Amino acid sequence: MRGSGSVLKVLALGVITLAITLLGLLVCTFVIGRIMPIDPVVAAVGDKASAETYAAAREALGLDRPLYVQFWRYVAGVVQGDLGLSTASGRSVAEDIGRAFPATVELATLAILVGTMLGVPLGVYAAHKRNRWPDHLIRITSLIGYSIPIFWLGLIALLVFYAELGWVSGPGRIGTVYRYTLQEWSGFLLIDTLRAGDTGAFRSAFSHLILPATLLGYVSLAYIARMTRGFMIDELSKEYVTTARIKGASEARVLWLHALPNVMVPLVTVIALSFGHLLEGAVLTETVFAWPGIGLYITSSLFTADMPAVLGGTLVVGVCFVALNKLAELLYPLLDPRTRAT
């Protein structure tokens, strides 16, 4: 089959460029790690260590080897899931990140759900009301979403919805009373609390999650609504839409059942891309909401100058970002039968 052959070719090419990009990421974090002004040996043994101790530690860390050997060791370590030890706590960076990661994924997933469920209908509606006031209103809402500093929005939202109105819980992931009784299973608190059948804990987790997720969702809504509008305007100018209208299909039917399914393929790409951007927004949002995810891990490691932790976190976020972009790129030919034809 020629069709599946070309899909395989696209996949193979994708895997190769992915490998080169990932190697590039490793070079970046390695180089950043080497140019830092903090001597990693001093960080490990302290500045009062004797010359012998210093030399021994230097050898133990492999820093006396040529750069390419060091790089090879670094890559070999990363491939085996070894991101080094935190200079602040002495714990494994990979394990720490493994613990923080589900919190970020949980936050980003709910955010993308909010962004998609609101952004797509808004974009469709804006396309329908093109160049009239609802379209302008949606456009301004989107532009504000693009322009707002998310950490500031977080602070103001905490002030309004937590301190003044008391609708949601404040910073953190779950109420203190549940923190020690909760049995972690998946790392996703909404799932873990449901699994344990603890409705109180579930409610607490949800009321902590909803505000940061909605704010992050708003930022992705801005992008999703805008792209949906553009795709829909293109689609609505096509002949089959005119045909459907002439045949007497209602405008709602034309919009939601005829045109929207045809823009789903590029939309999936947009949603995958905005998921990647959410990881970035999550760093600042997590800092404001004391959300124990990978963003808070990176920023709190910055203050202790814990470079292995910062670079490990950077690498993991970079890899996720690359993977999501690649996924978006690969989904396209897989979902759209038209691009499969040779």
Place this chain on the structure above:
Amino acid sequence: MSASILANEPRSRREARMRQLKTSIWRVLRNPSTFFGGAIILLLIVMAAAAPLLATHDPVATNLSDRLAAPGAKHWLGTDQLGRDIYSRLLYGAQPTLAIVLLVIGISAPVGLAVGLLAGYLGGWVEALLMRLTDIVLAFPRLILALALVAVLKPGLINAVIAIAITAWPNYARIARAEALALRNAEYVLAARGLGMGDAQIMTGQIMPALLPSVAVRATLDMAGIILTAAGLGFLGLGAQPPLAEWGTMISSGRDFIFDAWWVAAVPGIAILVVSLGFNLMGDGLRDVLDPKHHE
């Protein structure tokens, strides 16, 4: 293009150029996005330039007896935890914001333009190498790469600029490459080659001018992102260092008092929002104005 202006033929090249410029300026002014965006950007420039004249207080002078004062007659926008006047700090804060934007664009746009031009025009292994490098830098989320870079370079305004510039050039490279690729074999370029022009001359004299409008639009749209990234770095304590008034840093210092003295964090945040909205409106409008596909 409107018919009245073209009713008679321009008599010289100069006149044609002037007319074209006039039409463009008219279009930019008539478009509500560019109009409001331009007004906001102008306001930012005035704030930065006239801060010493407009300020009511010294932006770094502390006055502990007046700390966390609510907005009022004495302090129009209140004071922060050290009793510094927020209105005056807000005005002075326009300076680092404008400086960061101009420096980052000034570094990243020419670099990206050069990389994209070389890649698109020369092709072959030069293109493969340069574009792979571009993709690798693009593979990092911007703020996170800037964060890691500033962390090793040591926090500060200049290092923040360097870090953001390192993350900003690939976008220009991509645009410049795509357009240079399309122009590489355009007839006027072939003609120039036929006249004996060398590659360097063709790239700088013939192709580069054609790339400038798209790069300019991209730069305007990018400015909002640069302001947000710089503010984010400032918020995390990695950008401008105290006592310098910088909006992101001001929000960060207001964070601890958000429930008691909301104005300390709220005011600079509104400034960031308005300014970055201004650049987004400008970029959005410019794209419509300069892109002939959008003309109706």
